[in-house]
Amino acid sequence: MSIRVVVADDQELVRSGFSMVLPAQEDIEVVAEAGDGAEAVAAVHRHAPDVLLLDIRMPGTDGLEAARQVCAQSSCRVVMLTTFDLDEYVYEALYAGASGFLLKDVRRDDLVHAVRVVAAGDSLLAPAVTRRLVADVVRRRREEATARVTPQRLDALTAREAEILRMLARGLTNSEIATTLFVSEHTVKTHVSNVLSKLGLRDRVQAVICAYETGLVTPGAP
Template identity: 90%
Template sequence: MSVRVVVADDQELVRSGFSMILEAQPDIEVVAEAGDGAEAVAAVERYAPDVLLLDIRMPVMDGLDAARRVCARSACKVVMLTTFDLDEYVYEALYAGASGFLLKDVRRDDLVHAVRVVAAGDSLLAPAVTRRLVADIVRRRREEAAADVTPQRLEVLTAREVETLRLLARGLSNSEIATTLFVSEHTVKTHVSNVLGKLGLRDRVQAVICAYETGLVAPGSP
């Protein structure tokens, strides 16, 4: 079954370029394109795609507002597109439920890989820039006293689930976690699912943010 994708960007050349790259893949289908946030939300509602590539800065409705609506109303995974690797809107996009972000100058192979990874239920956590974003999110939230999360929140997890969350926050994949914990990858998937369910989190990105906010992992820790 093909991965269904909507590409939303107000720059036609960027939008069509991404669409052409993705359409060339045998397992990916671009079901719609959108030129602004409102069109993106409407396209998701109409076509029910697996992944939405969403530009942050767009007319009519910006990508941040569109991401909030899409993540709240559907199971579609959102990947934000930005020109800047430290765009302030990316922080809010992750909190809104986005599964990660890509720079617009992303390489062809990385774009295709990102769509497949997110569609499979994973998140874009490997790039160093994403880890830096997560750490900065927590720093900003703590400085602004906006986060009301306590370590007691993790008490619902078993010891093995806590360790799984800690390894997630370090950016390890399921296979890497399995190797570290000496368990099967299937067991790791179960632990990850339990962590998300017990903590009421949408995906691995929000799990990583939770790990930082609760102090389970400190910014800069190995």
């Protein structure tokens, strides 16, 4: 079954470029294009895609607001696109519910990989540079979240689940966690699912943010 994608960007050249690259893959299909946030939300409702590639800066309803609506109203996974490598955009995109963040000058292979990873239910937080960026952003914004995110929130987790959450926050994949803990990858997936369920989190991205905000992981710690 093909991965269904909607491409949303106010620049026609960007839209057409992505819409040519992705369908060249046998397992990816671009089902619609959108020129602004409102069109993107409507396209998601109309076509029920697996992934929405969504520009952050667009006229009218911007990408962040569109991401909030899409993530709240559907199971579609969102990857944010921007030419601006700025921390606040990453932070706001992740809190909007996005599962990934890419610059528009992303290489073709990395774009295809991102779509596949996100469609499979994972996030784009594995690269060390992204992990450090999220850690820095969360550290600066942690005071804002203190009132609603407390360490006591983690009390629902078992010791092993808390350990899994630490490893997720440090960017380890399921396979790497399984190797480190000498357990099967299936066991790790079960623990990750339990962590997300107990903490009321949408995906691994939100789990990483929660780990930093609650102090379970400290930015810069090994």
